[in-house]
Amino acid sequence: MTTAQEPRSVIETRLTHDMHRQATTLLAEAAARREADVAHLTELRDFLVATLRHHHESEDHDLWPMIEAVSPGASEPLKALSDEHDALDAALDALEEMPVPTEGDRRELATAAAALRDLVHTHLSHEEPLLFPALQEHVSPETWEAFALRVITTTPPVGASLLVGFFDEVGTPEEVALILSALPAPAQAGVPAMRAHSAAVIASLRKA
Structure with missing residues (x-):
């Protein structure tokens, strides 16, 4: 739930994490059902592999050093989170190599x-109690804006439209508008089409 005190950094990170929870849960549930559409299942799998890798690499290589520079005491806890990222990488490799039978x-x-799914949910339960206060206390709005822009410009295109649909599920309209407002103009123009496509894919996998 958003509060008036939450900075943009916390809102956007919370929505992103909740999107990861929602998407990994849907993949695990849909993969267990034979009726799930193979194209939609593959799209969701490929999206998660790409977006989760990009997310934790952005943290390890960019966000963690940013926090450590102003809060040296965070180094050890952040190192532990990076170790969990290594475990996530192994799980992503296994999922990526897994065929999606028709x-x-x-x-x-x-x-x-x-x-x-289980690794992501557990990892986020470890990460958020450390990360949310660190964002609030140590990352200025200007620093976050620069970081978020780097993340956006390097986001993999694989299944990217699914971001919109999952954000719609986990955020308020105001929060979703906030996080999507950082998209470049060409992507902004494509949001309605991305929203329609992602809603159809998600609904298909839920009904299967």
Whole structure:
């Protein structure tokens, strides 16, 4: 829930994390159902592999050093979070290599998806109690804006439209408008189409 005291950095990070929770949960559930559309399942899998890798690499290589520079005491806890990122990388590798059968048994895919979901949910429960206060206390609005711009400009295009649909599910309209306002103009123009596509994919996987 947003409060008036939350800075943009916390709002955007919270929405991104909740999106990761929602998307990994949907993948694990849909992968266990034979009726799930293979194209939509593959799109969600590929999106998660790309976006989760990009997310934690941005933290390890950019955000963590930014926080450590002004709060040296955060180094050890942040190192522990980076170690968890290594475990996530292994789970992402396993999921990425897993075929998405057009028919028949998808138990291996479902197992890999469930393992990723569990790791992501556990990791975020460790990360947020440290990260949210650090963002609030140590990262200025200007510093966050520069970091967020770097993240946006390097975001992988794989399944990127799904971002909009999952943000719509986890945020208020005001929060979603805030996080999408940072998109460049060409992407802004494409938001309605991305919203329609992502809503259709998500609905398809939920109904399967």
